[in-house]
Amino acid sequence: MCSLKSVLVILFPITLILSLAGCATSPMGRKQLTVMSESQMNSMGANSFEELKRKMKISQNARFNQLTKCLSRELLNAAEQNPNEWEVVVFAENSPNAFALPGNKIGVHTGMIQLAQNPDQLAAVIGHEIGHVLAQHGNERTSQALLAQGGIMAANIALGDGSPKRNLLLAGIGLGAQFGILMPFSRKHETEADKLGVQYMAKAGYDPLQASRLWVTMGQKAGGSPPEFLSTHPSPDSRVRYLESYGAQFTGTYQTSRSKARCR
Numbered sequence: 001m002c003s004l005k006s007v008l009v010i011l012f013p014i015t016l017i018l019s020l021a022g023c024a025t026s027p028m029g030r031k032q033l034t035v036m037s038e039s040q041m042n043s044m045g046a047n048s049f050e051e052l053k054r055k056m057k058i059s060q061n062a063r064f065n066q067l068t069k070c071l072s073r074e075l076l077n078a079a080e081q082n083p084n085e086w087e088v089v090v091f092a093e094n095s096p097n098a099f100a101l102p103g104n105k106i107g108v109h110t111g112m113i114q115l116a117q118n119p120d121q122l123a124a125v126i127g128h129e130i131g132h133v134l135a136q137h138g139n140e141r142t143s144q145a146l147l148a149q150g151g152i153m154a155a156n157i158a159l160g161d162g163s164p165k166r167n168l169l170l171a172g173i174g175l176g177a178q179f180g181i182l183m184p185f186s187r188k189h190e191t192e193a194d195k196l197g198v199q200y201m202a203k204a205g206y207d208p209l210q211a212s213r214l215w216v217t218m219g220q221k222a223g224g225s226p227p228e229f230l231s232t233h234p235s236p237d238s239r240v241r242y243l244e245s246y247g248a249q250f251t252g253t254y255q256t257s258r259s260k261a262r263c264r
């Protein structure tokens with residue numbers, strides 16, 4: 001059973017949502033509440049990604065595409081994933097950003113590739129995004145939003161005629177698609193994705209300490225107006241600190257794997 005407080009708070013009125021709720025465990029061992037099915041999340045992610053590809057300009061830069069796709073393959077292999085089941089697209093956008101959607105979709109902006117000072121730093125970005133997907137952060141976040149929505153509706157129902165109003169609750173679940181899969185992740189999700197990214201990059205043969213170096217650069221470039229990627233994430237300072245100590249734990253893994261890293 002999940003022992004999340006958010007479930008207990010709304011346990012009484014939301015029997016329908018609870019009956020559909022599932023428990024998951026993130027790759028870091030953290031218990032998660034997931035209301036949405038994996039296939040629902042994947043199709044929502046895939047549809048949104050298709051829309052983004054229509055709306056945004058896809059980069060034709062051969063070097064950027066080659067490096068991003070090469071790193072993605074090696075990192076996915078390190079994460080024990082089949083790279084052929086993933087889609088990684090480079091978007092011609094100057095903002096230093098990257099994003100992940102359920103359904104194995106990753107987008108990297110050219111601005112982020114330009115900001116990374118070496119392939120290892122770009123590997124940290126892509127590894128981070130793979131981490132978001134594999135830890136099902138999209139599902140967890142959508143589930144939290146849905147449960148919050150359910151709580152509000154339950155309050156209304158309690159004041160009303162007291163009927164279960166199942167159709168309302170089902171509509172609530174259907175609203176998941178409108179919660180904007182691109183809404184910011186929480187600090188907890190960011191930290192978890194950072195750590196997973198470090199694991200994948202070390203295993204793929206990329207220097208895990210370069211993840212913290214990337215955030216030093218991000219902090220310097222942030223200046224007065226932080227880039228999009230920064231504004232929704234933990235502060236660069238705290239990130240640099242924990243990535244340094246976490247990365248140091250994987251230098252052994254990196255040393256034994258470094259000869260197999262091919263993307264330069």
Ligand SMILES: [Zn+2]
Nearest residue numbers: 132185190193
């Ligand atoms: Zn993130």
